Amino acid sequence: MSNLATAIPTIWQPHTQQHAYRQLMQAFANPGQIEALSEDALLLTLATLLDGATSIADVHGLISALDLARLETANEPAETAHFVLADGAQAPVFTPSLGTLESPEGGATLLLTVTAFNDGASYTLSGPGVDGARNVTLQGLNPAWLDSRESWNAAFPMGVDIVLLAGKQVMALPRTTRIKGA
Amino acid sequence: MSVTYNFGFMDEHAKKEVRRSILKAISIPGYQVPYSSREMPMGRGFGTGGLQITLSLIGADETLKVIDQGSDDSVNAVNLRQFVELTCPGVNTTTHLNEATLIQSRHRIPEVPLTPNQTLVLQVPYPDPLVVVEPSEDKRKVMHGEADYARLLVKLYEDIVKFDEITISHRYPTRINGHYVIDPSPIPRWDVPKLHNSPALILFGAGREKKIYAVPPHTKAEPLAFDDVPFRVESFNDAQGNRRPCERCGATDSFLDEYINEDGSKRYQCSDSDYCDTVLAETKEAANA
Numbered sequence: 001m002s003n004l005a006t007a008i009p010t011i012w013q014p015h016t017q018q019h020a021y022r023q024l025m026q027a028f029a030n031p032g033q034i035e036a037l038s039e040d041a042l043l044l045t046l047a048t049l050l051d052g053a054t055s056i057a058d059v060h061g062l063i064s065a066l067d068l069a070r071l072e073t074a075n076e077p078a079e080t081a082h083f084v085l086a087d088g089a090q091a092p093v094f095t096p097s098l099g100t101l102e103s104p105e106g107g108a109t110l111l112l113t114v115t116a117f118n119d120g121a122s123y124t125l126s127g128p129g130v131d132g133a134r135n136v137t138l139q140g141l142n143p144a145w146l147d148s149r150e151s152w153n154a155a156f157p158m159g160v161d162i163v164l165l166a167g168k169q170v171m172a173l174p175r176t177t178r179i180k181g182a
Numbered sequence: 183m184s185v186t187y188n189f190g191f192m193d194e195h196a197k198k199e200v201r202r203s204i205l206k207a208i209s210i211p212g213y214q215v216p217y218s219s220r221e222m223p224m225g226r227g228f229g230t231g232g233l234q235i236t237l238s239l240i241g242a243d244e245t246l247k248v249i250d251q252g253s254d255d256s257v258n259a260v261n262l263r264q265f266v267e268l269t270c271p272g273v274n275t276t277t278h279l280n281e282a283t284l285i286q287s288r289h290r291i292p293e294v295p296l297t298p299n300q301t302l303v304l305q306v307p308y309p310d311p312l313v314v315v316e317p318s319e320d321k322r323k324v325m326h327g328e329a330d331y332a333r334l335l336v337k338l339y340e341d342i343v344k345f346d347e348i349t350i351s352h353r354y355p356t357r358i359n360g361h362y363v364i365d366p367s368p369i370p371r372w373d374v375p376k377l378h379n380s381p382a383l384i385l386f387g388a389g390r391e392k393k394i395y396a397v398p399p400h401t402k403a404e405p406l407a408f409d410d411v412p413f414r415v416e417s418f419n420d421a422q423g424n425r426r427p428c429e430r431c432g433a434t435d436s437f438l439d440e441y442i443n444e445d446g447s448k449r450y451q452c453s454d455s456d457y458c459d460t461v462l463a464e465t466k467e468a469a470n471a
Contacts, residue, residue, distance in 0.1 A: 014188075014194050014197075015189075015242065018197075018239075018240075018241045019241055021201050022241065024205065025204060025208070025239070025301075025383070026383075028205050028208045028398075029208055029383040029399055030298075030399065048198075048201075049198065049201070049202055049205075050198075051194075051195050051198050052195070053195070053198075053199060054202070101324065101327035102320070102323040102324055102326075102327050103216075103323070104210050104213060104327070105203070105206040105207075105210065105213070105215045105216075107206075107209075109205070128211050128359050128398045128400065128402075129208070129398040129399055129400055130400060131399075131400045156361065157210050157213060157327060157362075161205070161206070161209040174208060174209035174210075175209055175210070176209065176210070176359065
């Protein structure tokens with residue numbers, strides 16, 4: 001059994017995913033905080049969160065057919081998928097699932113690739129998980145995402161939660177986070 | 183024949199579902215996220231909700247502390263700790279709060295403030311504070327969504343009319359981030375203020391009722407009250423108005439349990455056993471110095 005375990009790439013191993021999940025949980029609990037994962041953030045985040053009970057919309061074709069097969073998840077349009085994966089540099093052209101008043105957890109999780117967190121446009125975050133205010137810089141995120149997010153999240157508790165992915169780093173923006181531009 | 187369990191007993195798909203539910207619970211503070219609570223090798227009501235969260239979070243480099251009513255040595259804590267030791271090889275367990283990275287607790291929040299690197303998991307028997315005023319879950323979900331807690335406030339008001347005081351001793355309804363009202367599990371009133379602006383993430387798991395909810399760090403948590411009848415915690419003053427100390431360690435800043443001696447007299451002692459031990463050790467050290 002141990003031979004089999006070593007043959008599987010680390011990204012698909014439970015131990016790696018457990019560790020990555022704890023970092024993702026810290027990211028959600030502390031919006032704007034950068035967590036450095038052990039592997040490529042895009043694939044590791046998908047491997048950690050998705051399985052046959054979920055669905056994904058890969059809007060800009062960012063994952064290979066082989067990895068998609070390994071995720072054992074269903075392909076769905078961006079309007080209904082649980083997880084929507086997109087290139088953050090391109091403006092959104094869809095409205096994701098926002099959940100319902102009774103079941104707001106049906107709101108989608110958006111996974112957006114960006115260039116970097118150490119440069120670019122600066123924003124000030126506040127809300128649950130942020131002690132006062134936290135400053136972040138985002139490079140490679142089309143501002144249209146934040147404008148759309150504002151309207152998607154206008155009627156709390158409905159809304160979307162965003163995970164930004166840059167190389168091996170992740171940052172989360174849950175629907176409760178207030179974002180002010182510079 | 184030896185049987186080997188998956189690390190953490192639960193299968194990876196079950197863990198993933200709990201993990202996804204926790205992320206939504208953090209994103210919607212105080213909202214009860216439904217999940218498919220699995221069968222555990224112990225009865226529902228023995229902390230299976232908290233246990234499923236703990237097992238979904240725990241990794242080989244973890245140090246776990248398990249608390250039952252403040253104590254590390256009472257039966258629920260011992261059982262759950264042994265179960266984790268059995269099914270999660272490599273995991274460390276401790277009774278000292280400052281060593282723990284993950285803390286599962288039944289009905290108490292430790293006296294010493296948590297740190298940002300710690301996560302507290304509370305076991306929840308009854309997750310929905312509205313169940314006392316509305317039997318239909320469908321209707322309760324709408325009320326929660328609309329943040330309509332008028333009937334709950336009427337219930338509190340009726341208490342004031344009858345007893346001049348809100349008589350809820352534990353499970354005190356608490357509003358999170360100005361929207362959802364949660365049942366903070368059967369923690370005493372004493373612990374409710376610790377939810378407010380907590381440095382650590384607090385997760386709630388109800389196994390029988392199949393719900394997970396969360397209070398993220400640095401989040402507003404306000405116990406329901408009225409302007410002219412503010413929320414107050416338990417008083418440990420004696421008849422003369424003096425704060426009773428713990429009989430064992432002498433602390434005057436902790437939640438005390440009341441014990442009845444054989445002769446009928448009462449004795450008061452810290453509920454948080456780790457805190458009591460720490461204060462006792464410090465007092466001894468100071469005496470020897």
